[in-house]
Amino acid sequence: MAKSVINYDKDLPEIPNRWPWEKPTSYLVKDDNSPTGWREDTSDRRPSQLLLVPKTRTAVDAWRQQGYPGASDVTRRLFEYWFDEDHEVRGFGVPFRRPTAVLSFKGVGRWGQV
Incomplete structure (x- = not known):
């Protein structure tokens, strides 16, 4: 998990082997059934409603x-x-x-x- 300069009570979610300079092919979705509270959606990059x-x-x-x-x-x-x-x-x-x-x-x- 990613570490933050600010102390949080939980680890920051991240996608393993994801580099910020590469075009995204997946994104994290909140999932209460997952041990981390997140799951990876691999359908494509995160959709946006902004015009x-x-x-x-x-x-x-x-x-x-x-x-x-x-x-x-x-x-x-x-x-x-x-x-x-x-x-x-x-x-x-x-x-x-x-x-x-x-x-x-x-x-x-x-x-x-x-």
């Missing part, structure tokens, strides 16, 4: 698959470093999806296409 989230996910996934067209060489190299190379960034275990989304729409100017 822009599905479109944003689709647009960012396509932009990444195309090699980040419109991004500067420095930005492209940073994304390659973050997503394509094995390394550990100590103390920074958050997903890089949000910065990718912001840069893909703000930096490349695609807000009007979502």
